[in-house]
Amino acid sequence: MTCDNEVPVPAAGAPVRRRRFLTFLVAAPVLTVAVPGTAEAVIPTLPQPAEILDLGDVLILAGTPTAGALAVLSVGEDGVVTLDLPRAEVGQGITTACAMLVAEELDLPLGQVRVTLADARPELLMNQLTGGSNTMRSVYGPIRQAAAAARARLLAAAAEQHGVEVSGLSTRDGAVILPDGRPVLYGLLTSAAAQLTGVFAAQPKPASEHRLVGTPQSRIDARAMVTGQFRYTLDQDVPGAMPTVVRRPPTINGSVKSVDSAVARAMPGVLAIGVVPTGVAVVAETFGQAMAARDALKVTWNPGTIDALSDKEIRAKLKAATLPFVVPPLLTQHLDMEFDFAFVSHAPMETNSAIADVRDDRAEIWAGLKSPIVARQTIAAAIGLPESAVTVHVMQGGGSFGRRLFFDAAIEAAQISKALRRPVKLMWSRTDDMRHGRARAASHHKLRATFALGNVLTFEHRVASVETDFRHGLGEVLTATAASLPVAGNLSFAQTVFLTTCKVPYNFGVVTSLLNEVPLRMHTGSWRSVYSANTRGAEEVLVDQLAAKMGKDPVAFRREYLKTARQRAVLNKVVAEGDWGRAMPKGFAQGIAFHDEYKSCTACLVEIDARDPQNPRVVKAVIAVDVGRPINPRGLEAQMLGGLTDAISTTLRAGLHIDKGLPLEGSYSQFHYARQKDTPKDVRIFVMPATGEPGGAGELGVPAAVGAIANAYARATGVVPRSFPIIFPVDFEPFPR
Amino acid sequence: MPTYTFVVNGKPVTVDAPADLALLWVLRDKLGVRGPKFGCGIGVCRACTSHLNGAEIQPCVTPVAECAGQEVTTIEGLASGEDLHPVQEAWLEQDVAQCGYCQPGQIMAAAALLRTKKEISDEDVDRIANVCRCGTYFRIRQAIKSAAAKM
Numbered sequence: 012m013t014c015d016n017e018v019p020v021p022a023a024g025a026p027v028r029r030r031r032f033l034t035f036l037v038a039a040p041v042l043t044v045a046v047p048g049t050a051e052a053v054i055p056t057l058p059q060p061a062e063i064l065d066l067g068d069v070l071i072l073a074g075t076p077t078a079g080a081l082a083v084l085s086v087g088e089d090g091v092v093t094l095d096l097p098r099a100e101v102g103q104g105i106t107t108a109c110a111m112l113v114a115e116e117l118d119l120p121l122g123q124v125r126v127t128l129a130d131a132r133p134e135l136l137m138n139q140l141t142g143g144s145n146t147m148r149s150v151y152g153p154i155r156q157a158a159a160a161a162r163a164r165l166l167a168a169a170a171e172q173h174g175v176e177v178s179g180l181s182t183r184d185g186a187v188i189l190p191d192g193r194p195v196l197y198g199l200l201t202s203a204a205a206q207l208t209g210v211f212a213a214q215p216k217p218a219s220e221h222r223l224v225g226t227p228q229s230r231i232d233a234r235a236m237v238t239g240q241f242r243y244t245l246d247q248d249v250p251g252a253m254p255t256v257v258r259r260p261p262t263i264n265g266s267v268k269s270v271d272s273a274v275a276r277a278m279p280g281v282l283a284i285g286v287v288p289t290g291v292a293v294v295a296e297t298f299g300q301a302m303a304a305r306d307a308l309k310v311t312w313n314p315g316t317i318d319a320l321s322d323k324e325i326r327a328k329l330k331a332a333t334l335p336f337v338v339p340p341l342l343t344q345h346l347d348m349e350f351d352f353a354f355v356s357h358a359p360m361e362t363n364s365a366i367a368d369v370r371d372d373r374a375e376i377w378a379g380l381k382s383p384i385v386a387r388q389t390i391a392a393a394i395g396l397p398e399s400a401v402t403v404h405v406m407q408g409g410g411s412f413g414r415r416l417f418f419d420a421a422i423e424a425a426q427i428s429k430a431l432r433r434p435v436k437l438m439w440s441r442t443d444d445m446r447h448g449r450a451r452a453a454s455h456h457k458l459r460a461t462f463a464l465g466n467v468l469t470f471e472h473r474v475a476s477v478e479t480d481f482r483h484g485l486g487e488v489l490t491a492t493a494a495s496l497p498v499a500g501n502l503s504f505a506q507t508v509f510l511t512t513c514k515v516p517y518n519f520g521v522v523t524s525l526l527n528e529v530p531l532r533m534h535t536g537s538w539r540s541v542y543s544a545n546t547r548g549a550e551e552v553l554v555d556q557l558a559a560k561m562g563k564d565p566v567a568f569r570r571e572y573l574k575t576a577r578q579r580a581v582l583n584k585v586v587a588e589g590d591w592g593r594a595m596p597k598g599f600a601q602g603i604a605f606h607d608e609y610k611s612c613t614a615c616l617v618e619i620d621a622r623d624p625q626n627p628r629v630v631k632a633v634i635a636v637d638v639g640r641p642i643n644p645r646g647l648e649a650q651m652l653g654g655l656t657d658a659i660s661t662t663l664r665a666g667l668h669i670d671k672g673l674p675l676e677g678s679y680s681q682f683h684y685a686r687q688k689d690t691p692k693d694v695r696i697f698v699m700p701a702t703g704e705p706g707g708a709g710e711l712g713v714p715a716a717v718g719a720i721a722n723a724y725a726r727a728t729g730v731v732p733r734s735f736p737i738i739f740p741v742d743f744e745p746f747p748r
Numbered sequence: 749m750p751t752y753t754f755v756v757n758g759k760p761v762t763v764d765a766p767a768d769l770a771l772l773w774v775l776r777d778k779l780g781v782r783g784p785k786f787g788c789g790i791g792v793c794r795a796c797t798s799h800l801n802g803a804e805i806q807p808c809v810t811p812v813a814e815c816a817g818q819e820v821t822t823i824e825g826l827a828s829g830e831d832l833h834p835v836q837e838a839w840l841e842q843d844v845a846q847c848g849y850c851q852p853g854q855i856m857a858a859a860a861l862l863r864t865k866k867e868i869s870d871e872d873v874d875r876i877a878n879v880c881r882c883g884t885y886f887r888i889r890q891a892i893k894s895a896a897a898k899m
């Protein structure tokens with residue numbers, strides 16, 4: 012039986028039902044000047060846009076018209092239930108969490124659920140985008156409803172087959188249990204269930220009856236991974252698809268002027284060489300031979316698009332683009348701070364890769380894709396085929412961190428396959444992945460807080476960032492939901508994303524956060540937590556300094572100004588478990604920070620060893636996390652651990668230097684993502700009990716950890732970091748361009 | 749092209765390949781052994797980590813000629829049939845993998861370490877330089893300790 016969710020799908024163009032709160036518009040904040048002497052309690056802050064409607068809500072809203080068609084479940088005659096999930100798994104654990112939802116609703120052992128990643132399904136419109144920490148939030152309802160509907164059908168089939176009433180039946184362990192206690196396996200009922208006509212409305216179980224959801228489970232694909240059996244894109248055999256690499260220009264977006272391939276062509280194993288828009292493609296019998304021939308090509312290049320720019324100029328542009336504060340520092344005491352954040356490579360372990368088989372009348376693509384519908388459209392246009400002739404298979408990816416929202420390897424593979432008239436297996440080198448891949452945009456931050464008589468009166472944050480590319484489908488989502496967006500005025504996509512993702516969790520009186528972007532023609536992309544790692548990280552550093560200036564302990568200060576009891580509970584948890592304030596030897600210190608996004612919140616307490624300020628190590632981390640309703644606490648802890656490692660890396664040592672139009676870093680020996688020796692020997696993660704609906708989790712772990720590490724470093728060394736990563740020399744010989 | 753004969757995961761193989769072709773590509777592209785992963789090709793990320801006569805190597809920087817007559821073990825050959833190696837068991841117990849891409853290399857590095865050392869200190873673990881971009885390091889640490897305790 013194959014059963015789409017039986018919730019009717021509204022016709023395209025049908026109005027999206029608005030939730031009551033969506034009509035809330037936030038007017039431009041009105042500046043109020045507090046009169047000294049009247050401020051006694053903390054001054055409440057008006058809700059910021061992200062508190063009214065965050066980016067995850069926006070994605071859910073855009074997906075609502077097709078939510079009923081989201082989950083495609085099939086019950087096999089072998090009793091295995093398969094969920095074809097229109098999302099991308101890249102390590103974040105959604106396939107396991109979704110399998111748990113199915114198993115829960117159908118009363119199945121978890122091992123009997125299989126999750127496959129759906130091909131691009133254009134009928135889902137905007138509901139096949141994996142981003143914004145949105146998967147569990149957006150599928151929690153639809154998957155449970157689909158599974159409940161499937162269960163209702165299986166019950167009805169059993170009732171009919173055995174001449175009993177549905178009310179006398181129950182389900183357990185993958186079987187319908189008859190009134191006399193005999194089990195009838197789902198596999199034996201599925202074809203009868205598929206024949207039934209009629210509507211089988213069914214309500215999912217209430218959360219109070221969950222037995223699997225909310226319990227720690229291991230990844231469903233873990234065994235395949237630890238035995239080397241797991242197949243990533245390049246581990247597949249597609250007939251005729253041979254190893255392919257590309258020789259790329261010496262600067263970003265350069266193009267081929269001339270090629271001399273005589274030597275390369277004569278090298279062993281070389282099968283084909285051809286010019287494509289991004290460089291020169293080489294196909295060979297093995298990747299080793301393809302790379303050797305690539306290096307033997309003699310190519311001259313046309314200039315790129317940012318050849319004159321290096322970090323210094325980019326930083327100056329950002330500084331100049333930072334919008335002014337509104338509040339003059341008159342009459343009140345104030346604290347101003349500025350911060351810089353470098354570009355950061357996504358650098359997933361699996362480099363950009365794709366398989367493409369383009370024929371005259373059709374094309375088939377395999378790649379790790381978080382936005383496959385837009386990928387399909389773009390690829391079809393790039394190779395001149397109708398969309399309907401292009402099949403896009405979504406492969407499980409070896410990491411993403413935002414990277415696989417873009418499909419540049421998939422387009423390139425399709426272009427090469429078309430140009431060379433043969434299927435290709437394209438792999439980017441690590442150097443190309445870092446230099447010509449995408450990066451988190453560099454940003455400059457200016458913050459000002461004013462205070463008087465023990466109260467924070469205003470808090471302003473001005474962010475200037477190199478433009479982040481959102482042309483992977485999010486733009487369409489924002490356009491489609493524009494009427495509901497809680498931001499007034501004619502804002503750019505980027506400003507809308509900024510305002511629907513970043514919010515100050517404190518009652519700091521009048522709060523304004525503004526983003527201004529500097530467009531540079533280079534390759535950027537959202538990097539786990541989009542703007543929040545930098546924006547909220549910087550704010551948490553300022554919070555510590557503000558507390559000090561106002562004569563308060565960082566924890567007591569945060570407790571006082573956090574907005575809700577739920578937030579304070581998370582903070583209190585790390586304070587208690589991490590033994591906040593314990594005496595530390597010289598050169599060691601604790602640091603703490605808090606973050607709230609996508610209906611979830613977290614606090615992080617770290618201990619740092621910065622006896623050598625140039626060689627610090629986070630030695631312990633205590634994290635508390637409240638995601639509203641954890642589906643798989645074990646997977647959630649993994650996400651928080653990953654976020655912590657990302658924060659350790661980007662705060663202390665990992666970034667990209669841009670030199671004359673190209674990142675200098677070309678390998679993990681140069682881009683200093685943390686290794687084992689850089690990470691804590693003691694990590695404790697506390698998942699708070701379920702209280703509501705699932706919130707976001709995938710990106711949540713980064714911002715608080717950034718703040719906590721920077722604050723710990725400041726306390727240990729006495730130097731408040733202003734530029735990230737903190738330790739950022741060019742300590743390597745760059746590869747030739 | 750020269751021919752090389754060696755053993756991969758217990759089975760003798762013979763391949764035609766240039767002497768300097770990296771073992772990684774012989775394994776992946778000629779023999780279809782896809783467990784060892786490419787992450788850098790220059791011996792830095794260690795995603796390809798496998799064993800040569802039981803000791804850790806990075807096949808991306810090991811010329812195939814050096815393997816002639818030797819015994820290569822990749823992640824696929826670490827278990828004995830359905831019986832997982834204790835390191836693999838520990839990886840499952842700690843649910844280490846996120847995207848999983850680095851984990852064959854991590855496991856092979858840990859297994860090589862545990863062959864030479866029974867008592868594992870934090871400093872030993874720190875010396876494992878395999879990159880995990882998903883940041884699973886703490887679980888790797890716990891898994892190695894757990895495997896060491898059981899071996």
Ligand code: FES
Binds near residue numbers: 785786787788807808
């Ligand atoms: S691929 Fe072998 S060490 Fe990176």
Ligand code: FES
Binds near residue numbers: 102884
């Ligand atoms: S699990 Fe993804 S790189 Fe290690």
